[in-house]
Amino acid sequence: QxxxxxxxxxxxxxxxxxxxxxxxxxxxxxxxxxxxxxxxxxxxxxxxxxxxxxxxxxxxxxxxxxxxxxxxxxxxxxxxxxxxxxxxxxxxxxxxxxxxxxxxxxxxxxxxxxxxxxxxxxxxxxxxxxxxxxxxxxxxxxxxxxxxxxxxxxxxxxxxxxxxxxxxxxxxxxxxxxxxxxxxxxxxxxxxxxxxxxxxxxxxxxxxTAYQNHRITQLKIASNPFAKGFRTTDPQHLPPASISPPSGTVQGHHETASLSRFKRSKVF
Missing domain, CATH: 2.60.40.820 (Transcription factor, T-box)
Known part of the structure; x- marks a missing residue:
């Protein structure tokens, strides 16, 4: 061998x-x-x-x-x-x-x-x-x-x-x-x-060294099984990665916080 x-x-x-x-x-x-x-x-x-x-x-x-x-x-x-x-x-x-x-x-x-x-x-x-x-x-x-x-x-x-x-x-x-x-x-x-x-x-x-496109971050959170803790809603009902949540809404603030935590994490 x-x-x-x-x-x-x-x-x-x-x-x-x-x-x-x-x-x-x-x-x-x-x-x-x-x-x-x-x-x-x-x-x-x-x-x-x-x-x-x-x-x-x-x-x-x-x-x-x-x-x-x-x-x-x-x-x-x-x-x-x-x-x-x-x-x-x-x-x-x-x-x-x-x-x-x-x-x-x-x-x-x-x-x-x-x-x-x-x-x-x-x-x-x-x-x-x-x-x-x-x-x-x-x-x-x-x-x-x-x-x-x-x-x-x-x-x-x-x-x-x-x-x-x-x-x-x-x-x-x-x-x-x-x-x-x-x-x-x-x-x-x-x-x-x-x-x-x-x-x-x-x-x-x-x-x-850090995600640049927020849509990539969203798609990784939505599709990566190790990122469940960063999801704010049922993954089956997440908005498409190409759609950003409305700024100024409660969902938008939660989504922004989730993205920020994900970027600081060591999850892929």
């Missing part, structure tokens, strides 16, 4: 050598003959994003994810369903985050929109997050939802806890990677054939 650092090395070398995966598609190959560049244990792998409708709701508003020195979990949590694996083969699952562009942003409250504020800061150290159950056989991965609920985001460049280091006010695209653990002694020669990458545009987000 390979050590994690060895698997990371093999994966990294393969990632550098291969550009055949279209990262906007939830499947391994993009067009025609490119599928033949992957080994049989990888070429048939398909990935479906869980809670896709919720991700799309956030994406329409402009998803924001909190980053802190200590590290903060994502919400929505990145979860997928996998099919097409070889049930008896072993696989490693991991994630990384890549900048969407080379820009830094700021939030304009008067227009409720993100504006370009300049060139991106120096990129944070690149890291991979291994799913803690890795490596495991394909049969195990495919029998249930795969959740990256232990993954945390930080803006601490000196982090030694293995959290994903991101720059605040920059946009990121999460990427999900499936790596076949090839038992052959010379597997490093075919590293580019033994993995596949997946990404979903609706999971893009802006890294922030």
């Amino acid at each position: 390979r050590e994690p650092h060895e698997l990371y090395s093999l994966f990294s070398s393969g990632l550098q050598l291969s550009q055949s995966c279209d990262l906007s598609l939830p499947c391994c190959a993009d067009e025609g003959s490119l599928s033949s560049t992957k080994c049989p244990q990888i070429s048939g792998v398909r990935v479906q994003l869980e809670m896709q409708a919720l991700w799309q709701q956030f994406d329409q508003l402009g998803t924001e994810m909190i980053v802190t020195k200590a590290g903060r979990r994502m919400f929505p949590t990145f979860q997928v369903r996998i099919s097409g694996m070889d049930p008896s083969a072993e696989y490693v699952l991991l994630m990384d985050f890549i900048p969407v562009d080379s820009k830094r942003y700021r939030y304009a409250f008067h227009s409720s929109s993100w504006l370009v504020a300049g060139r991106a800061d120096v990129a944070a150290p690149s890291r991979m997050h291994f799913h803690p159950d890795s490596p495991a056989r394909g049969a195990q991965w495919m029998k249930q939802t795969v959740s990256f609920d232990s993954l945390k985001l930080t803006n601490n460049l000196l982090d030694d806890n293995g959290h994903m280091i991101l720059n605040s006010m920059h946009r990121y695209q999460p990427r999900f990677h499936v790596v076949y653990v090839d038992p052959a002694p010379n597997s490093h020669l075919n590293a580019y054939k033994n993995f596949c990458s997946f990404s979903f545009p609706e999971t893009r987000f802006m890294a922030v």
Whole structure:
């Protein structure tokens, strides 16, 4: 059984050598003959994003994810369903985050929109997050939802806890990677054939140290089960995230207080 650092090395070398995966598609190959560049244990792998409708709701508003020195979990949590694996083969699952562009942003409250504020800061150290159950056989991965609920985001460049280091006010695209653990002694020669990458545009987000768009805060309170204490009404009767409560009303004051407490909390 390979050590994690060895698997990371093999994966990294393969990632550098291969550009055949279209990262906007939830499947391994993009067009025609490119599928033949992957080994049989990888070429048939398909990935479906869980809670896709919720991700799309956030994406329409402009998803924001909190980053802190200590590290903060994502919400929505990145979860997928996998099919097409070889049930008896072993696989490693991991994630990384890549900048969407080379820009830094700021939030304009008067227009409720993100504006370009300049060139991106120096990129944070690149890291991979291994799913803690890795490596495991394909049969195990495919029998249930795969959740990256232990993954945390930080803006601490000196982090030694293995959290994903991101720059605040920059946009990121999460990427999900499936790596076949090839038992052959010379597997490093075919590293580019033994993995596949997946990404979903609706999971893009802006890294922030505090929520900027109050509609994002409202939607997180309404949909996050760990935020029940911040709800002032039955969650089934909460107003849509795109609608703000009337200012000056009792409901408006309660809602404002709830949002303020949520922003100060450590709940996603």
